[in-house]
Amino acid sequence: MALHVVFMTLAFFVALPVGIAMRALNHSWHGLILLAFYSLCALGCASGTLYTKLTPDMYEASTHASHGYLLLILSLCLSAVDIIRFFIRLYTFAKSKSKFAFKPFWQNIVLGRNDVYDLAARYTTLDVDEASEFDVAEMKPPRLAEPLHVRRNQPIPTIQTQNLDDPDDDQTAPWVNNSRNTQGATHYAQSSLSERTVFEVDSPHGSRHSDETLHDFKLSALIESRAPLNRISQAAFATFERALVFAAFGMTLSGIVVYTGGCRDSYINVCLAHLIKGGIFWCYGLVTFARYLGSFSELGWAWNISPSGEHVSAEFVESLVIFLYGITNTWMERFGVRSGDPYTTKQVQHISIAVMFWFAGLVGMGIESKRVRRWLAAPAVDAIGPTEVSEPPSYRASFNPFPALVIGVTGAAMSAHAQTYLFQVQIHELWGWLLLGFSVLRCFTYFFVWLGPPRSILPSRPPTEALASFFLACGGLMFIFSTEEVTIAAMRKGRDDMMMFLNVAVAITCFAFCWTFCLVAMKGWLRSRSSPRYPLSGP
Numbered sequence: 001m002a003l004h005v006v007f008m009t010l011a012f013f014v015a016l017p018v019g020i021a022m023r024a025l026n027h028s029w030h031g032l033i034l035l036a037f038y039s040l041c042a043l044g045c046a047s048g049t050l051y052t053k054l055t056p057d058m059y060e061a062s063t064h065a066s067h068g069y070l071l072l073i074l075s076l077c078l079s080a081v082d083i084i085r086f087f088i089r090l091y092t093f094a095k096s097k098s099k100f101a102f103k104p105f106w107q108n109i110v111l112g113r114n115d116v117y118d119l120a121a122r123y124t125t126l127d128v129d130e131a132s133e134f135d136v137a138e139m140k141p142p143r144l145a146e147p148l149h150v151r152r153n154q155p156i157p158t159i160q161t162q163n164l165d166d167p168d169d170d171q172t173a174p175w176v177n178n179s180r181n182t183q184g185a186t187h188y189a190q191s192s193l194s195e196r197t198v199f200e201v202d203s204p205h206g207s208r209h210s211d212e213t214l215h216d217f218k219l220s221a222l223i224e225s226r227a228p229l230n231r232i233s234q235a236a237f238a239t240f241e242r243a244l245v246f247a248a249f250g251m252t253l254s255g256i257v258v259y260t261g262g263c264r265d266s267y268i269n270v271c272l273a274h275l276i277k278g279g280i281f282w283c284y285g286l287v288t289f290a291r292y293l294g295s296f297s298e299l300g301w302a303w304n305i306s307p308s309g310e311h312v313s314a315e316f317v318e319s320l321v322i323f324l325y326g327i328t329n330t331w332m333e334r335f336g337v338r339s340g341d342p343y344t345t346k347q348v349q350h351i352s353i354a355v356m357f358w359f360a361g362l363v364g365m366g367i368e369s370k371r372v373r374r375w376l377a378a379p380a381v382d383a384i385g386p387t388e389v390s391e392p393p394s395y396r397a398s399f400n401p402f403p404a405l406v407i408g409v410t411g412a413a414m415s416a417h418a419q420t421y422l423f424q425v426q427i428h429e430l431w432g433w434l435l436l437g438f439s440v441l442r443c444f445t446y447f448f449v450w451l452g453p454p455r456s457i458l459p460s461r462p463p464t465e466a467l468a469s470f471f472l473a474c475g476g477l478m479f480i481f482s483t484e485e486v487t488i489a490a491m492r493k494g495r496d497d498m499m500m501f502l503n504v505a506v507a508i509t510c511f512a513f514c515w516t517f518c519l520v521a522m523k524g525w526l527r528s529r530s531s532p533r534y535p536l537s538g539p
Contacts, residue, residue: 001047001048001051001259003043003044003047004044004047004048004051005255007040007041007043007044007047008040008041008044008048008248008251009252010040011037011040011041011044012244012245012248012251013245013248013515015033015036015037015040016037016075016244016245016248017245017519018033018519018522019033019034019037020241020242020245021519021522021523021526022526023082023241024238024523025523025526025527025530027526027530028106034079037075038079041072041075045068045069045072048065048068052065058261059258059261062258063254064251064254064255064257064258067251067254068251071244071247071248071251074240074244074247075244078237078240078241078244081237086109086110089108089109090109093105093108093109246283249279249282249283250279253275253279253480257271257275262483262485262486263275263485267484267485269335269336270483270484271483271484271485273350274479274480274482274483275480275483277479278431278476278477278478278479278480278482279476279480280325280476281407281435281472281473281475281476281479282473282476282477282479282480283476284321284472284473284476285438285469285470285471285472285473285474285475285476285509286469286473286512286513286516288465288468288469288472288473289466289469289470289473289513289516290516290520291303291314291465291469292459292461292462292465292466292469293459293461293516293517293520293521294458294459294461294520294524295520296314297457297458297459299311299314300313300314301313301314302459302460302461303397303445303449303454303459303460303461303462303465304454304456304457304458304459304460305396305454305455305456305457306457307457312368313368313398313400314398315364315367315368315398315400315403316364316365316368316369316398316400318364318400318403319360319361319362319363319364319365319367319368319400319402319403320361320365321361322357322360322361322364322402322403322406323357323358323361323362323364323365324361325354325357325361326354326355326356326357326358326359326360326361327354327357327358329350329353329354329357330351330354330355330358333347333350333351333354334347345418346418349413349417353409353410353413356406356409356410357406360402360405360406361402361406363402364400364402364403367400367402368398368400393453394450394453396453396454396455397449397450397453397454399446399449399450401442401443401446403442404438404439404442404443404446405439407435407438407439407472408435408436408438408439408440409439410432410435411431411432411433411434411435411436411437411438411439411475412432412436413432414428414431414432414435415428415429415430415432415433415436416429416432417432421487421491423487423490423491423496423498424482424484424487426498427478427481427482427487427498427501428482430478430498430501430502431475431476431478431479431481431482432475434471434472434474434475434478435471435472435475437467437468437471437475438468438469438471438472438475441464441465441467441468441471442464442465442468444464445462445464445465445468448462448464449462469513470509470513473509473512473513474505474506474509477505477508477509478501478502478505481501481504481505
């Protein structure tokens with residue numbers, strides 16, 4: 001059993017997070033880490049099976065093993081996506097009959113860094129006999145009779161070529177038939193495709209609108225038309241991949257329950273409520289700390305300006321999770337109760353909290369909707385007429401207090417939750433105040449960010465968020481510790497000491513934060529080595 005715990009911990013909390021970080025960077029060691037992950041899983045399953053064969057079944061109808069295998073199957077399915085994509089890229093490369101070169105093959109086919117690796121390269125060199133034919137060549141937009149897709153209010157660039165015989169001549173296009181400037185030409189071609197603008201090359205001897213060129217433009221248009229679907233699929237894949245780590249944390253809790261023999265008979269519903277809800281707050285705290293460190297900064301979730309376009313805000317995701325949490329828990333409180341039985345005081349307490357999550361989550365999602373914001377601003381815009389209105393600086397960030405509100409109210413309510421024994425009252429009061437502390441600190445974050453909205457794409461790292469994430473994660477862990485069976489066992493063994501429980505929770509939280517910091521720092525270090533940038537400017 002010790003080997004099973006060690007192997008599975010190394011697999012899902014060490015190898016898997018490192019593999020996720022390397023996969024996001026297309027690192028060459030990703031395959032090696034993936035192999036290590038499945039090797040550790042195989043050793044963990046083997047040791048667990050051996051333990052099961054050598055010991056009697058002391059927890060009948062346990063689903064820990066079946067859920068664990070389901071988690072492994074899901075991880076295999078996600079890995080299969082990478083394998084299928086590799087074979088698709090390999091087939092495309094073989095069909096294109098391109099000249100083999102190891103470095104482009106490794107980056108484009110093995111690592112999959114550019115699925116259209118050879119599209120822009122075709123325009124870096126023009127197939128001509130004499131350079132003098134392009135002395136007066138001009139890049140200009142096509143005629144109106146041809147299909148043209150240009151962003152609204154986007155200027156159409158015009159680039160004139162130059163004389164190739166005179167490199168100092170201002171009329172020379174350095175990218176024509178010049179291998180030293182291939183990178184610049186590729187960048188121009190890719191930027192042109194990203195702007196969804198089609199150009200043609202006119203010369204005194206005719207144009208280069210061959211069937212192959214038209215085919216390439218159709219291919220680029222097809223890629224652009226599928227861009228939203230690709231973004232959705234990539235976001236879904238990344239979400240499911242990271243969810244495996246949190247699912248592994250759930251399997252850890254269920255494994256502890258099965259090994260210790262807890263959560264039986266009448267305790268099962270209360271036990272599930274504490275483990276699931278406390279586990280959500282624990283994971284939410286770790287994600288909030290990762291946001292503070294700079295994770296998800298490409299989405300604008302690290303209290304910064306998003307560098308990659310418009311994305312849903314982190315507060316919208318928080319509100320969505322709160323809504324789903326509330327709408328499901330509203331009906332789960334009566335599980336195991338016979339029809340017609342009256343509602344108890346505890347049931348009314350818990351159902352009302354779930355209803356608060358339900359509708360507060362809806363309000364939070366509505367506030368984050370840009371369309372709803374336009375509706376709310378319509379009276380002010382209509383009052384001044386059709387003149388142009390500039391947005392205030394506060395629009396650069398989200399100031400949605402409802403996620404913090406529901407967690408703070410939950411903490412304040414649960415700190416006064418009636419219990420049978422004094423120790424149970426004290427431990428509920430402790431984690432309730434921790435959740436309330438998260439809410440207060442998040443409101444301080446909104447206050448300071450409101451005074452100085454983010455003006456950079458770099459993570460701003462509000463110090464209040466570091467404390468808020470710690471309070472939230474530690475409060476979630478204390479929520480788990482407040483399970484009735486745990487508190488009764490502590491009282492029976494004389495371990496009902498609040499300082500001991502709090503110190504253990506703080507120590508575990510600090511350890512988890514340290515590992516989270518190591519993962520985020522490692523990912524940033526690998527990214528800086530793979531794509532170095534200029535140093536940050538400062539005073």
